[in-house]
Amino acid sequence: MNKHKLLLAALPLFASLAQAQQPPESAWQQANRRVAEFSRGHADVLKWEQAHLAASAPAAAKPASLVLNTLADGVQLAWRAYPELAKPLAQLGREEVALLASGQWQALSAARLRQVDDADELIELAHATRKMLLAAIVVEQALPYQQQASQAAEAAAELGARMAQTGNWSKLQAAQRQLLQLGAQQQWQRSQYAAVLSRANVLKALQQWARSTPQTLQLPPALPALPAAPLDEQAVQHRLAQVGATLAGSEQIAMRANAALAYRAYATAYALASSQQDMLKLRQFIYDETVLRYNGMLLNSWELLDEARALAEANVNAIGAVRDFWLAEADLQLVLLGGQPESFVNLAAGSGDSPAAAGH
Template sequence: MNKPRMLLAALPLLVGVAQAQQPPESEWRQANRQVAEFPRGHADVLKWEQAHLAPATPAPAKPATLVLSTLADGVRLAWQAHPDLAKPLAQLGAEEAGLLASGQWQGLSAVKLRRIEDAAELIDVAHGTRKTLLAAMAAEQALPYQQQALQAAEAAAELGARMARTGNWSKLQDAREQLLKVSAMQQWQRSLYAADQSRAAVLKALQQWTRRPSQTVSLPQGLPVLPASILSEQAFQSRLESMAATLPASEQTMMRANAELAYSAYRTAFALASSSQQDMLKLRQLIYDETVLRYNGMLLNTWDLLAESRALAEARVEAIGAVRDFWLAEADLQLLLLGQVPESFVTLAAGGGDSPAAAGH
């Protein structure tokens, strides 16, 4: 059920109350009765919209010149953009190339890779493309929730402005809601730019960015689900030593120097995405559901409900960012276990929404 949309559909009913010349207590009784006209949630909202709202003009579809159904599709296209990688790909073989493209790098033979000329570039392209795609997929997946947060802030600001115009609200109360709206709009604009930027990075990684301006790319739908468990520290150390044994002394030293940080980022990102972030999302959902109940019982006002709607949408964005960060950290760890060192490791910032996208090869 799209509850934020339900709130926005009810906004014309709510804001009309602010213009009525009735005591504030009567206004809120009427507002609550009107919102209660949607007891079945989305189904009732759709019926109301069909009866009262003009049909929206569909936006023109953007042409999709590249369709990527999976992350592996993107990696293979990136390899094709580098003709010099045809020989190492043939030497690697279809089965192991498939493992590398799909991110199942633990199934690769370190000894075989060391014997293939230009294998390091093959791995580097796969790693960079995978991280670029993950960042772009997360940015796109988060956009609907970021839009919901903006719509909730806009609804609260509009209702507040009308209440202030009729003298039922102070300038201070109105200013607070307008400030939240401005902040939400700025975040939405940043999110739209980040999504555009990440798509451009994908096209660049696939060497398609020089095509006509209308070119775009259809990304895989949603980030991969989190694994049930992660690589244990003991298994990590065992694979680290196995790989290090195939490297020259100088490369061994560099690999071991970065190993602890790579595994720490991987383990911490998994903890944040699988438990901490999910617990936060569940609690946000619970708070929102309880707020709806209390609002329907006229124990909380409209702004309380809109504030919780915005907070729930933001929590979902943060959860997406946390899952993205895990897969970025996982890609870095796998790269390390193939004998190479990432240029940098993922930043596990609070909220997870602004972690920078990795540059494509």
């Protein structure tokens, strides 16, 4: 079944709201019955169809999967890819290794780390791997919402084209909807490629790419949630004093310079992610109210589809803001161990930049 078959069956209902010519009575009743099966009206039709089609599709044979349930799983696997790191891992000890892998770096003793051979190699690889995995997870998590945005734009373009064919819309109006649809389609295509590329980058970095048996990658389903509150600046300064005591004079100066920028990026990213969550709640409220008014025939179909697309985009932006926070958090944690990030997170609105893949 074509993914828009039910949608197009209900198009006469939509067109009537825009003062289009009504179809014969039997077709009108059929469209109404199909839409009435869904509790939230026409907005649920595509979701229902996707779920039922997915359930009825025959299961295809899948290649072996590399399952990473947590970021720590990825870090551990990255370390194991380099046999020369076995010695510093053994020197560090199981408890400290677990803290380092899970990103709980403030619980580590800086003085103890200085006694471990090649500890900097362990830290740098853990930092790079965490950032790479965060970037890969966010691509996967945002995919369903980007698909929803594309589908909403496509449905609006289909409806606009039919309205233009029957003379109820101008070609200009139809072209404007088609332009939006093409832009959303391009973004969806970019997102699908980004997901493939990010998975490949992770497999390559973990040395799981060139294998005789094809390997797929299963990442954690979502980014970690924002903490209830960001790290206090006073706590950061206290940690800097502890770590600074283990460094030479020039290294202390570099650490404090990096720490000022790292904490600014961290605090700003937290504030932006928090406000983006508030924006998402407002978008959800607006969408829910639009559905109610649409089902009450107080709003037209384009307003509903526009709000569906806006809600999907708000979800993508919220996920991206959480990613930026955790990238900034990883940089701050590295600085608080005396390390120096190659670059800091870009907090520009709509930025889709991802950090480089982990290297060694």
